Amino acid sequence: MVTMDITKLREKFKSLYGTEGVLYTSPGRVNIIGEHTDYNGGFVLPGAIDKAMYCEIKPNGTSKVRAFALDLDESCEFGLEEADKPQQQWACYIFGVCREMAKRGKPVQGFDIVISGDVPLGAGMSSSAALESCVGFALNDQFDLKFGRMELALIGQATEHNYCGVKCGIMDQFASCNGKEGYLMQLDCRSLDFKYVPFNPKGYKVVLLNTCVTHNLAGGEYNLRRASCERVVEAIAKRHPEVKLLRDADLAMLEEVKNEVDPVDYTRAEFVIEEIQRLLDACSAMEKDDYETVGKKMYGTHEGLSKKYEVSCPELDFLNDLAKASGVTGSRVMGGGFGGCTINLVKAELYDSFVKKAIEAYEKQFGFKPKVYDVVIKDGARKL
Numbered sequence: 001m002v003t004m005d006i007t008k009l010r011e012k013f014k015s016l017y018g019t020e021g022v023l024y025t026s027p028g029r030v031n032i033i034g035e036h037t038d039y040n041g042g043f044v045l046p047g048a049i050d051k052a053m054y055c056e057i058k059p060n061g062t063s064k065v066r067a068f069a070l071d072l073d074e075s076c077e078f079g080l081e082e083a084d085k086p087q088q089q090w091a092c093y094i095f096g097v098c099r100e101m102a103k104r105g106k107p108v109q110g111f112d113i114v115i116s117g118d119v120p121l122g123a124g125m126s127s128s129a130a131l132e133s134c135v136g137f138a139l140n141d142q143f144d145l146k147f148g149r150m151e152l153a154l155i156g157q158a159t160e161h162n163y164c165g166v167k168c169g170i171m172d173q174f175a176s177c178n179g180k181e182g183y184l185m186q187l188d189c190r191s192l193d194f195k196y197v198p199f200n201p202k203g204y205k206v207v208l209l210n211t212c213v214t215h216n217l218a219g220g221e222y223n224l225r226r227a228s229c230e231r232v233v234e235a236i237a238k239r240h241p242e243v244k245l246l247r248d249a250d251l252a253m254l255e256e257v258k259n260e261v262d263p264v265d266y267t268r269a270e271f272v273i274e275e276i277q278r279l280l281d282a283c284s285a286m287e288k289d290d291y292e293t294v295g296k297k298m299y300g301t302h303e304g305l306s307k308k309y310e311v312s313c314p315e316l317d318f319l320n321d322l323a324k325a326s327g328v329t330g331s332r333v334m335g336g337g338f339g340g341c342t343i344n345l346v347k348a349e350l351y352d353s354f355v356k357k358a359i360e361a362y363e364k365q366f367g368f369k370p371k372v373y374d375v376v377i378k379d380g381a382r383k384l
């Protein structure tokens with residue numbers, strides 16, 4: 001099922017290129033718990049959602065890409081060699097995917113493409129990963145490249161690293177490529193093993209509240225967090241050479257290097273080690289349908305992300321405090337942070353009053369309304 005009206009996308013493709021292409025889609029994601037753990041080799045618990053990026057695509061028999069971003073009303077034409085990197089950021093996502101495929105020995109030829117989507121930008125729902133995954137999946141199919149879904153996710157991640165300046169983990173692209181309706185995915189980001197976990201929190205609803213404060217992970221703060229973690233790993237590895245990622249460390253090992261590392265780095269690493277455990281605890285609770293414990297863990301994540309990892313902002317903290325005061329089961333900032341959404345686990349009977357209260361109180365405080373999205377867990381990348 002497609003939730004977005006793709007008629008405009010189809011019309012645009014036809015009017016620009018005088019022909020019809022093939023349609024593909026790949027979704028954004030939510031993450032129940034496990035934040036900033038992926039690039040530390042820890043676990044995450046994402047699910048693909050009903051908001052997605054879409055593209056219509058057709059090989060054009062040249063060595064050039066003609067691309068159009070419907071929602072921005074912008075076009076871009078570029079070649080497929082390393083020197084041809086386009087100016088516009090949105091086009092870099094497409095270009096990067098092509099380049100990363102070529103680096104893996106499977107170059108694509110020229111094509112025409114129109115992109116559009118309904119994943120809110122900068123809201124922590126992985127619009128860029130959705131675009132990379134959508135383009136990757138489409139090119140893989142059109143040029144019969146035979147990349148698997150996990151390879152497509154890695155291609156998307158490498159695109160972020162090498163063409164967009166964000167040293168992200170694998171969670172977003174993984175979720176966009178592998179999502180399954182009704183299921184979350186518990187992913188071990190060190191081994192890339194994962195399992196589908198049915199998500200059916202009976203008696204609860206999951207709702208996102210978008211602060212409408214947009215983040216730009218390329219702004220550098222995200223990469224700084226990652227660098228902090230890597231410095232701590234380096235310090236710990238001097239004593240414990242088996243430690244390659246924070247996943248391999250524990251709080252006792254961290255304590256040993258307390259006087260050797262920067263205090264800010266120390267606190268960041270402490271959050272990550274605790275968060276990896278918090279996810280495991282939340283997953284065991286979920287297996288027992290114990291959503292009260294899951295909710296407590298979510299609050300723990302928020303507290304850590306806000307005070308220790310410092311990726312929250314006043315608007316997110318406000319919504320989190322409000323959730324707590326309103327008796328919401330669990331609430332926390334979702335995704336990279338610095339803006340975007342809180343994810344809230346709410347008892348069904350509290351849902352209406354909480355959402356109403358959140359909208360009113362938030363508007364009173366900040367002068368504009370938050371946006372509300374009910375979470376619906378859907379399939380990952382696919383042809384339409």
Ligand code: GLA
Nearest residue numbers: 035036168169170171335336
């Ligand atoms: C962003 C990144 C992910 C992950 C989250 C935080 O969404 O793209 O890889 O690190 O932030 O959990």
